[in-house]
Amino acid sequence: MIKIKDISKQFGNYTALKNLNLELYEKEFVAILGPSGCGKTTLLKLLAGFMKPTSGNIIFNEEVVANVNSIVPPEKRNISMVFQSFALWPHMTVEEHIFFPLKHHRYGKIRDKQEQAVRVKDALEMVGLNHLKNRYPSELSGGQKQRVALARAIVPRPALLLMDEPLSALDAELRMEMRKEIQGIHRHLGTTIAYVTHDQGEALAMADRIVVMNKGEIEQVETPENIYTKPKTVFVSTFVGKSNLLKGNWVTKDSFVPTGFPLISWPDIGISEELKDQNLYPVRPEQWILDEPQKIGMKGKVHFAQFQGNEIHYSILMNDQTLNVYSSVFTKRFKPGDAISLSINANVTRPALSY
Template sequence: MLQIDNLRKTFDGTKSERRSRVVAVDDLSLRVEEGQMFTLLGPSGCGKTTTLRCVAGLEHPDRGEIVVGDRPLFSDKRGIRLAANERGLGMVFQSYAIWPHMNVLKNVAFPLEVLPRSKRLPKKEIRARVERVLAVVQLEKMADRPATNLSGGQQQRLALARALVMEPPLLLLDEPLSNLDAKLREEMRFELKRLQRELNITAVYVTHDQVEALAMSNRIAVMRDGRVEQVGRPREIYERPSSRFVADFIGTSNFIDGTIESHETGDIYLVGTPQGRIRGSSSADLPVGEKVAVSIRPEYVDVQKGAAPTSDVVGRWSGVVQTRAFLGESVDHVIRVGELELRARCHPSLSFPPDTEVTVTLQEKMCSLIPVGE
C-alpha cells in the first residue's frame, strides 16, 4: 500500500550549528501493507513526524520515493512531486484542527464541498456519506451541535470522521491522542483500533508513547536520528529488541553485561557475567568471546523468598531487596545481586520488604542478547 524508498529530508541549521543542513530523515525505507496500523515510534526529534509530513505532502523531501498503491506521490528520479491537495490522503493532526464556527455535520462535509467542481459529489450524496461516517464514529446524534461544544474525545472523533469522509487510501495520524487525559486516551486507543479493523483502514500512526504503539499497532518502526532502528510486530519489538536503544526506549529493561561462552542449540547461547552464567537467545551469529548485553524485562525476573541453595544453577542467583514500589496491578522490586541492581515486577500478592534475601530466576527464553555497541 505505502512504499517509501531512500527518503531523505534536511532543514537549514541554526547559526549556532556548524553544519549548514540538519538531517531529519536519513535514507529511510519502509513498506506498509494494506489494512495495517503501522506506527512510527521514537523520541522527539527522531524524524517520525517529518516522515509523516513528507508522505502527506506538507514537507518536500530532498530525495527518495513515496508510492501509495501504484501511484507515485514523490520521486526525485522521475520528477514527480504532487501537492498535498492532489494526494487524496486523510490526515488527523495533534490539534484536531476542527472549524470552530461550524457544527459537527458541516465540519465533516467541508472537505467534500471544497473539491473541484468536476470531482464534487451531489449534495444528497455528500449528506449521505457524512451521516454514514458520523454513525461510524458514534457522533450521529450530535450532527447539529457546534464543534466547540464537544468534549476532547468527541473532537478527536470529529477530526477522524472528517478524514474518513474522503475515503482515503491511506490515513495519517500525527499523535492524535496526546491532548487527551490518561483515561480518555486509553478509551480512544481501543476506539481507534476498532474503527481501523472494522473499516480495514490502512493507517500510519505517529507517537512517542510506547504503550500506545504496543496497544494499537500491527507493526512498529522504532526510529532514532532519522533512521529506522527496528521494524516488527509489537510483541517482537518488546520481547526481542535488536539494540540497546530499542530495549531501553520500549518500556523498562534490565541490562547485564557479559561475554559469550558457548553456542548451545539453535539461537541459544551461554553467557558469562560477573553475577553468574545466563542462557539467552539471539538471531545473530555470535562468536565465543564476544561482549554482549543481556536484556530482560522486569516481569520475566521471578522472585522467591530466601537465598538460592546453590550458586551454580544457570540464571538463578541470590540477592537482597533494596526497595519496592506498589504500582496497583504489580509490585516492582529493586534487587541487588553483587554489584548489579535488577528490577523485578511481581504480582501484587508478592511483596518483599527491603533487606529480604531472595532468589531471582531469569526466564532464559526471555533473555535477549545484544552485541555491545548496538
C-alpha cells in the same frame, strides 16, 4: 502499497532523516514510534506531501509522488490527516465539519446530496457523535473534538490516513477509549494508517507493525510482539518497555554467562546478533523469578518495592546495577533491605510471530 526508498531529509546542516527504506501495505496499521526529535513527524509530512525529500523516492501504487525534483501536493494524493491540535473551525458545526471533505476532497468528493448525507451519518455513528451533530467546537470536550477530527478524516474514505500524535492532548482515560475507537474504525474501513506516536503503549496496543525510529534512522520494523520480546538493538530494548541489559559473555552461540556469576548460564531466547556482539542479554522485568537467597543464584537486595494492583514493582540492587523486577501479588512479598535471589523464566518470551 506505499514505498519509501532511500529517503533522506536535511534542514540546512541538520539531517532529520537518513536513508529510510520502508513499505506500507494495503489495509495495514503502522505505528511510527520514537522519542521527540527522532524524525517521525518529518516522515509523516513527507508522506502527506507537505515537503520534498532531500534524496530518495516516495511511491504510491507505482507512482512516484515525491523526490528531490518534484512533489505531488497533498490535495492530489488520496490521503487524510488527523492532527494533534484537532484543527477544527469555530464557525462550523460538527455535521458541517464532516460534510466539508465530501464537497472539497478531490478523491472523496460526492455530488449527490443524499449520498453525502448517508456518508456523514455513517461517519457520525462510527465515532458516536450523531447526537452532537449541531454543536460547535466550543461546546465540545477534548475527546469529542478529536472524534470530529477523526470523522472528518475518514468520511472521504482515503487510501492513506495519517495521524500525528492524535491522542496526546487527551487525558489517560480518554486515550484508552479513543484507541478502541480508532482500532474499530480501522477494522471497519480497512484504510492504511500511518500513526505517529511517542507513546509505546499506543503503538503496542494498536499497530499491526511498529517502526521504531531514533536519530533519523529506523532501528527496527516488526510486529508489536516481536518488537517487545525480540528487540534487535539496545535502543529498542530500552525504549519499548523497560529492559534490564545484563553484561556477560556469550560463551557459545546459545549460552550466556552473566558477569559475576560464572556458575549461571542462560539460553538464547531470540537475542539479536547485535546484542550478542556487545555481550548483552536483555531481560524484561516480568521475566525475572524472585526468590529467597539460594546457594547458587544471582544474589541481590531489594531497594524499593511498589504495589501496582496485580503486580509488585521492585528495584533490586545487584553488584553495581539496579534491576527492575515485576512480580505477581500472589507470590511471596519482599521488603526493602531483604536479600533475594534472581533467576530468569525463559518461557515468558514467546516465539517470533510471522507477519
